[in-house]
Amino acid sequence: AQSVTQLGSHVSVSEGALVLLRCNYSSSVPPYLFWYVQYPNQGLQLLLKYTSAATLVKGINGFEAEFKKSETSFHLTKPSAHMSDAAEYFCAVSAQGASTDKLIFGTGTRLQVFP
């Protein structure tokens, strides 16, 4: 079975500062890992995904995440926060090759960006 834990339900950063959103997963088989972003009053959209190719995955809007098997982590980073990055971010996990109904979402991290 898979599970995912997002550490910190709220993260606040200043504009221009590093963004680090933490995600740890548990999986008995090789995982697929995803980060989704939800802007206010909108649905979720895919930010990036790891599907067993490169361990450093680049996504939209300057975000990237690194798959670290030894740490069972898939943390999301961005070197310099922008006001428009304020949103809720969800990490999700499934087993490689699993059907979409097996996708498990984390509880989300709300990112605030201060000027």
Add this chain to the structure above:
Amino acid sequence: DAEITQSPRHKITETGRQVTLACHQTWNHNNMFWYRQDLGHGLRLIHYSYGVQDTNKGEVSDGYSVSRSNTEDLPLTLESAASSQTSVYFCASSPTTVTGELFFGEGSRLTVL
């Protein structure tokens, strides 16, 4: 552009009433999903469909039903609304059965009084 639309976006209803939330996608995806989003729980799967006439229960299906009569639509029905079903509901679709990108609608906020 292809899209996925939900209606209504906001609804207030009373306990015991039947409610239907509509979901319509123009991606031509075979795979459609309903999730509910609650604080502290993230997104939880209610029902899903991998094609016309196919429907399956998800993690939190009690009190909900879906039907799939065509590719484009997957309406979600609450047979007898309960206060515990106050939530934000998201419909999503996917081009693949194997886990990949989900395309989400903008959500329907339901309040049950």
